[in-house]
Amino acid sequence: MNKDVSFKLNGEKIRELRRERGLSSTVLAEMIGVTPAYISQIERNLAEPSLSVFRKLATTLNVELLSLLEFEAPSEILITAEEETIVKTFPEAHAKYRLLSPPQLKNGEKPDMSVMLVEIAAKQTDYDEMVTHDFVEFCYVLEGCIEYRTGSRTYSLSEGDSIYLKANVPHFVYNPGTKEAKLLAVLGNIHPHVQKD
Structure with missing residues (x-):
């Protein structure tokens, strides 16, 4: 069984950044070439975008790629904030x-x-x-x-x-x-x- 830390897109972080920048989901969708419904799915962690969409999100929101990820660790690992x-x-x-x-x-x-x-x-x-x-x-x-x-x-x-x-x-x-x-x-x-x- 693979016990490595795994990464996934943090949809809530994307929503938070979008709102901080004063962008509606419609405007963000137009900027990266997807539909507003798809942005909604990403922000609710119901869809994982392709690497190209992921990169466009990071570029448009002006953040590093890794800042849009969260990680999950197995029970043997615990991260303390x-x-x-x-x-x-x-x-x-x-x-x-x-x-x-x-x-x-x-x-x-x-x-x-x-x-x-x-x-x-x-x-x-x-x-x-x-x-x-x-x-x-x-x-x-x-x-x-x-x-x-x-x-x-x-x-x-x-x-x-x-x-x-x-x-x-x-x-x-x-x-x-x-x-x-x-x-x-x-x-x-x-x-x-x-x-x-």
């Missing part, structure tokens, strides 16, 4: 966490990893003391600088640097800089620890 991301606070934590990956797949299963945007204010730690967790952690510094402090060492990282920690390594993160630090964190299976607020 920005407005669906979860802003999470943890007890005792000073950092802000935005969960970028979906909290669960369509079939209800938890993903094997989580992706977070972490923001730590200047001269602040993520926690007051070292924490230990049962999942691996990878962090990439997007902005600013941070220090990863473990029981035996301090690792200084600047923008573009990254660090990988195995599970159960005691650590905390400190921002020694004068501006907020932003990190992209990829964590092992954190989801048993995370619930929607």
